Amino acid sequence: MSILILADHNGHSLKISTRQAVTAAKLLGDETHLLLVGANLDELIEEARQLSGVSKVLVADAPHLIHAVAEDIAPLITCIAASYRTIFGGHSSFTRDVLPRVAAMTDVSMISDVIEILDYRTFKRPIYAGNLVSTVQSDDPIQVLTIRGSRYKPSELNPANTADVERIEVPAQGLQLATWQSETKQSSDRPELANARIVISGGRSLGSQEKFQATLGPLAEKLNAAIGASRAAVDAGYAPNDAQVGQTGTQVAPDLYIAFGISGSIQHTAGIKDSKVIVAVNLDPDAPIFQIADYGLVADLFDVIPQLTNAV
Amino acid sequence: MKILVPIKRVVDYNIQVHPTADGKAVDISGLKMSPNPFDENAIEEAIRLKEAGTASEVVMVSFGTESNHDVLRHGLAMGADRAILVKTDKTLGSLGIAKLLKALIEKEAPNLVLMGKQSVDDDAGQAPQMLAGLLGWAQGTFVSQLTIENQTAHVVREVDGGTESLSLKLPAVISADLRLNAPRFVKLPNLMMAKKKPIESIEAETLLPLKDLKVKTIAVEYPASRGPAKILNSVDELINALKNEAGVL
């Protein structure tokens, strides 16, 4: 049975969540097609064809799709939906925007944020900010999903794999219901939060944007870690919104997660439970974060961080 | 301009929930219920648009049973003009909610639907996009800034890696992120006044014949447990544990 993956990319390369989705697809069916939507996609097509596990690359390439919006992407998918048993993507803001629209237009339900695939229509997913896990089974003819990638190794490029390329029909112009205006993306040499091997996060107690950077920056540099934040730190403007870790931010799954001055609300810990090792540094010995961490230091983060930075 | 705000009644976000004894559902009996937090952001934004003279009417709707009166009263106390309860005791899922909303929108004819970006019980994050898809309207999801000008909504969306600005042709569906605004506190006199406002009631079946949900929950369990932490005494001990015990440094 064929599987369609909606690729998330930045115009030049595929997001890791998409490569993880390709690996997960092997548990869902036997033929994986990857859909690329955008403009001037040649470079991306070459990458996609070589992804181990992809048998066909579907391409919607047109100048007006350069900053394609959900309103224009969804109809491209619904046109071909009937040929697939599963239509899915990694769990990203892009797929979470587009795929529910696709599901509704195809008149099927959707299952978001799958963390485990039991069979092609039975999945585990977190509910109540990850306090509980539910197992759901779908009777729909087509499964529309997003899958949290952290359990699946990103599929590798294999030059011997040359998937077929098929261009799909694209309308001459967009619907113009929604129009892209601009974006602000933090460019950073640091690893992406969702895929970093080490993540260090700071909370409200960091005190200001300057102190947040000055305190966490050097340690992140040394560990080649991504920097995360609690919602309280983001709301206070210490860290950018996309640094938020948790139920409504990014879910991380590093080998090592260190929480500095984060109390450990369920909304925050929802985003870190897949980490291999969690370390908490907090002044309050009763902070809930110690209940889910592996190692704890009851100490002032402003003492601990310089010591750690020197020692590693 | 008329704004419709759908508001869901959920277990309060501070409350710890448990599976039922048979492990097949979530036990919510007797727990404190509240408006879905993101829906409060949606109501707040709608009321601000009314206060600014951009909107003329803010109508709320909740799908569920008579118990949902409390969240509707909360919204009325915040400043919404009208509230509708669409009565059903069925679990509808995001698609079912989107279909009922579409049917209601055909009667109410709003120019803008402001919703929460996700329910904090199911954590689905689907109904707004589904509704926009069913209506063929523009969608602005995960929105942290909204301005309306003539027939266009300008939104800033929170996306992976930063933010994105879009302009949407109205009518549109917009889903609120927490940073859209800080919902106002409800004052007691306002709540008392809201108790006197009528809440219109509609049977869901009169809008649309309801179908059974295609996605069934077959088990609910706790996630694999972890912790509590081994408390260490110094940074040296921590580094040693991470290097030699856990092998992650």
Ligand SMILES: Cc1cc2nc3c(=O)[nH]c(=O)nc-3n(C[C@H](O)[C@H](O)[C@H](O)COP(=O)(O)OP(=O)(O)OC[C@H]3O[C@@H](n4cnc5c(N)ncnc54)[C@H](O)[C@@H]3O)c2cc1C
């Ligand atoms: C619908 C909803 C969704 C949410 N989603 C998220 C989410 O995705 N992510 C998220 O993080 N939050 C989320 N929240 C917010 C969450 O409930 C908490 O309010 C937030 O995580 C608290 O952040 P914090 O730990 O930085 O602050 P606080 O809870 O104020 O904790 C600060 C901690 O720092 C410690 N501390 C203070 N000074 C020092 C020092 N010098 N050294 C060491 N420790 C110190 C204190 O002991 C305390 O434990 C959400 C809330 C709602 C309602």
Ligand SMILES: Nc1ncnc2c1ncn2[C@@H]1O[C@H](COP(=O)(O)O)[C@@H](O)[C@H]1O
């Ligand atoms: N029972 C309900 N009554 C009113 N609105 C609802 C209901 N269920 C979902 N919604 C709306 O849909 C949004 C979230 O969608 P979802 O996460 O898919 O449930 C919520 O923030 C509400 O605005």
